[in-house]
Amino acid sequence: MSTQTVYRLASRGKFENLQPVQEPIPQAGKYEVLVKVRSVALNFRDIAIAKDIFPLPVKENLVPCSDMAGEVVQVGEGVIDFCIGDHVIAPVSLIVLYGPVKDEDHSLGGSVDGVLRQYIVLPAHATVKLPQSPHTFSDWAATVTTAYTVWNAFYGCQPLRPGQTVLLLGTGGVSLTGLIFAKAAGATTIITSSSDAKLNQIKLKYGVDYTINYRTHPDWATEVKKITAGQGADHILEVGGVGTIEQSLESVAWGGVVSVIGFLSSLMDDKMPNVTFQTLAKGAILRGILAGSKQQLEDAAKFIGKQNLSVPVDKTFPFTREGVISAFEFVASGKHVGKVCINLD
Template identity: 55%
Template sequence: MPSQTVFRLTSRSGFDGLQAFEEPIPTPGQYEVLVKVRSVSLNYREVSIANSRYPLPVKDNVIPCSDMAGEIVQVGDRVKGLSAGDRVLSALSDQMLYGPFNAAYDTYGSSQDGMLQQYIALPAHGVIKLPDTSHTLTQWAAVACTGATVWNSFYGGIPLKPGDRVLLQGTGGVSLTALTFARAAGAVTIITSSSDEKLEYVQSKFGADHTINYKTHPNWEAEVLRVTNGEGVDHVIEIGGEATIRQSIEAVTHGGVISLVGFLGGRPEGDKPDLTMMALLKNCCVRGIVGGSKQLLEQAVRFVGRRGLMIPIDRTFGYSRDEIIAALEYVAAGKQIGKVCINLD
């Protein structure tokens, strides 16, 4: 039986638990497709899982990673609408087809095996056929989870409108994807970072309208209010979590939206503010975002394809244990400007 190289987390106390195994190439069931994985994109989620900080269930010896773009090499007997040779994208879960996330859903790379393998059999209903564009499969892999997350943030609730102001925290994959989508939708963008060099690059390369160094301006919410003439922003992509949510509420306009996407800031010391009262007085919507449904990802893919958008990719790594660990360490250190991908070719 033909075999493939897969990577599993044999322990969750760091990246050293990542080990390579030779396993059979799966045979697709009658409603499945066999996909040759071409590129896998990384999220901070993989770092959290490897270090036992992920808040949702993770199976033992899991194959990491949820985001994949590849080519179908075989289809099950009962599959319709997909053929060998089609380029496809994976969704976070083959159970979350539409509607909000439910903690009971299995998700790739955590409660079920993920994409860090050369071939994977997937339910046909869970993959998205990619449009015929000039995008490479690496560029499409960068759209998967972050694209669905950002689309959910902007259009899963109160929708983003042309002329809205959007605040983006940091220069990672979610924030740079949000910057790309927001600019294409006609929004005014404000992005934060601790690095002037990163901010200058993002402004010159990707067209951010305003930049704020949160080291230089620790009370960065005041800077947001300054550049918005005291009005605040309509949407916040909240990455820091508990460490930054107070400032995000201060920065959002009355009736604005804060999309809680990440928890990178850890837990702050000292007294905690009354966030309930702050949100109430701002009359703002605070939404928890766990990825996005297949339906939302399909909409994001259509937007990217028709507008010819390119999600920023900072760096790509090869498909070896050393390279994958180096990629995870790079993401963990927060060095990237945009997405980080593993290429299997």
């Protein structure tokens, strides 16, 4: 029987616990496809799980990671929408086809084994065929969580409109994907970072309209109001969490949307922000985003392919134990500008 290399977290707490093991290559069953994984993209969620700081339940002896792009190499009985050779991606949750993501049930790399392996069997109904485009497998792997999370934030509630202003926190994959989508939608864009070098890089590469260094301007909400002539931002991608939510709510326009996506920051002191009053005072929508549905992933992929949008891949690593651990360490260091991928070929 043929075997494949699979990475498992025998125990959580440190990246060195990522161990390659040999396991049988599975076969596609009825209504399933076997996918050869070509590239895997990392998220902060993967770092949190490996370091055992993720707040939700995690499967023991987990195969980590949720985002991959690959090629169909076997089609199971009853599958009519896929052929051998099709390039595909899959949503993090294999059971949420449309509507809201309710929890971590059946989420790759969390409650079920993920994609850091050479081959994976997927339900055909939960697999997304990629459009023809010049994008690489790394590009597409990097769009999975970022693209449909951003699509959900911009179009899952109150749609982003041309001429509106979008505020993006930090220079990670979600924020840069949000920047790219917002620019393509005709919005004015503002992005924050603690690094002038990163801000200059993003301005040159992605054409962001305005940048704010939040170390130079710790009261960055004031800078947002200056840029917007006192109006504030119509959409905010809030990836910081409790440490930044107060400033985000100060920055949001009347009736605007703050999409809470991440939990990267912590409180600077023991004072909790008055989220209830701030939201009420602005008539704002404060909305939690748990990634997106398969339908939103399909919509985002079509948008990327049709517009031939650039994808924020910062660095790639090889599918060796040294390469895998280095990729996790690089993301954990916060030095990346965009997405980090592990390439299998």
